[in-house]
Amino acid sequence: MYFRTGSQRGWNAIGSMAVAIGLLGVGSSAFAQLKGLNEPGRDDYIKTMKGKTVAYLPIALSFDLTRGWLEGIKKELEPLGVNVVVRDPNWDTNAGAQALTTLIASKPDIIIAHNPDVQTYAKLFQKAEAEGIKVIQVNMKSVYQTAAYVGADWVQIGETTATAAVNACKGKSNKLAIVQGPTASAPSAYTLKGIENILANNPQLKVVSSQAADWDAGKAKGITQTVLRQHPDLCAIIDFWDGQGVGVAAAVKEAGLTGKVFVITSGGGEQKGACDQVAAGGYDMYLNYDVPSQAKAMAEMARWLMQTGTKVPVEAKGFLYSRLTPITKESASIAGTCWTLGKIR
Numbered sequence: 001m002y003f004r005t006g007s008q009r010g011w012n013a014i015g016s017m018a019v020a021i022g023l024l025g026v027g028s029s030a031f032a033q034l035k036g037l038n039e040p041g042r043d044d045y046i047k048t049m050k051g052k053t054v055a056y057l058p059i060a061l062s063f064d065l066t067r068g069w070l071e072g073i074k075k076e077l078e079p080l081g082v083n084v085v086v087r088d089p090n091w092d093t094n095a096g097a098q099a100l101t102t103l104i105a106s107k108p109d110i111i112i113a114h115n116p117d118v119q120t121y122a123k124l125f126q127k128a129e130a131e132g133i134k135v136i137q138v139n140m141k142s143v144y145q146t147a148a149y150v151g152a153d154w155v156q157i158g159e160t161t162a163t164a165a166v167n168a169c170k171g172k173s174n175k176l177a178i179v180q181g182p183t184a185s186a187p188s189a190y191t192l193k194g195i196e197n198i199l200a201n202n203p204q205l206k207v208v209s210s211q212a213a214d215w216d217a218g219k220a221k222g223i224t225q226t227v228l229r230q231h232p233d234l235c236a237i238i239d240f241w242d243g244q245g246v247g248v249a250a251a252v253k254e255a256g257l258t259g260k261v262f263v264i265t266s267g268g269g270e271q272k273g274a275c276d277q278v279a280a281g282g283y284d285m286y287l288n289y290d291v292p293s294q295a296k297a298m299a300e301m302a303r304w305l306m307q308t309g310t311k312v313p314v315e316a317k318g319f320l321y322s323r324l325t326p327i328t329k330e331s332a333s334i335a336g337t338c339w340t341l342g343k344i345r
Contacts, residue, residue: 045307050081053108054302057099058138059116061088063243064270064341065291066114069138071344072295073112077302093120100124104131110302115140117184129312134305136298139289140186145317147305150297152266152289153321154187158194160324161238161264164285166202168262169235177227178210179220179239179248187240188212195238208234213244221247228255235262242267242274242286249282258282268294269327275338278327286327292339294322 054077058066074084087103089096093116103111104127111133115121122144125135129146139151165176178195180188192210199205209227213220220239228234228251237252239245245265252261262284267274269288277283297320331337 046080048307049077049303051083052081052110052306053083053085054110054112055103055106055108056084056086056112057089057096057103058114059089059096059140060091061086062090064273065139065243065268067341068268068270068291068339068344069112069114069295069298071341072292073299073302075344076296076299080303082302093117097121097124100128104128104133107131108133109306110134110136112136112138112298112302114138115142115186117182118143118186118189119184126313132312134312136301136305138298139294141190142186147312148301148318148320150294150301150320151322152187153324154190155194155197156321156324157187157266157287157289158191158196159198160194160287160326161191161266161285162195162198162202162205164264165236165238165262166198166205168284169205172235173231173233174204174206175208175231175234175236176205177208177224177231177234177237179223179237179244180210180212181240181244182214183212191240213247215241215244217244217247217250219247220244221251224248224251225255228252228257228261232257237261237263239263239265241265242277242283245283246273246277249277253282259284266324269325269338271338271340274327275332278329278332281329284328288325288327288338289322290325290339292344295344297322 087099089099122142125144125146128135135146136148137146208231211223213223239248242265252258258281264285265283266287268291274286278286
């Protein structure tokens with residue numbers, strides 16, 4: 001049957017309506033026949049996460065590194081129904097040990113712990129595992145290896161920073177100063193090993209000072225001031241953490257030696273402590289182990305351990321070493337090189 005209209009436009013409109021009605025009919029029929037499949041394992045995964053408890057024990061919550069980890073962990077785990085509890089010993093090693101003891105008694109599913117040194121928490125970690133609690137160590141290892149470690153490869157940091165010092169000192173005095181953290185901490189012990197590996201093949205580089213600033217910027221500044229007075233021709237300084245490194249950079253600047261003494265440090269890559277300092281000339285090289293990526297790795301490791309159901313101490317202990325990215329003046333101004341707390345939340 002034909003319907004006559006006054007224009008070709010009318011024919012087109014009627015044709016379009018017919019096509020649309022036909023498509024709707026086909027679509028409705030197809031949708032009526034759809035039957036999805038429940039993804040195997042998903043329901044168990046969701047059930048496994050919900051209601052679990054992850055306890056976070058940093059050495060303190062007063063600086064960017066530990067705050068960034070916490071925000072990243074919460075961002076990854078809390079939407080899954082995981083409870084994240086925090087204990088802040090605020091740089092007090094005894095308070096940290098007491099907090100860990102209390103946590104073990106409360107039996108969380110996972111403890112994420114940041115060691116003040118290689119010994120203090122070792123026996124407590126053993127006790128935690130004996131109680132069935134899985135422990136993830138962060139950035140600073142204990143002598144006792146738990147289920148997992150997530151963090152920097154300090155030997156690699158030592159080798160990389162020492163290689164940079166060798167190159168920076170070519171044609172200069174070859175005098176190197178080292179500003180450590182606490183001597184009993186993992187970064188100090190393992191970074192020194194990495195430095196020694198490089199110095200063994202570069203005997204021209206002489207270490208004129210190697211002292212512990214104990215993560216204290218004021219102490220780092222005082223050490224650097226003394227070294228620069230004794231060795232005004234110093235060619236390089238390797239600092240073990242940017243939190244104390246600001247003191248090193250300040251002493252070099254006050255001595256009028258910025259750009260003459262090559263300053264190297266490492267840290268989690270927060271904007272003010274890393275990129276801004278490099279851009280201002282405080283650091284000539286900065287090794288970034290990237291806090292947001294570390295926090296994500298901690299959360300992923302926690303999720304895996306909660307799913308496996310394996311008993312502790314586990315036979316297969318895991319290591320997730322962070323990728324290191326050098327920050328120099330060329331890269332410090334590039335968007336995304338560093339992070340801010342606001343962007344993690």
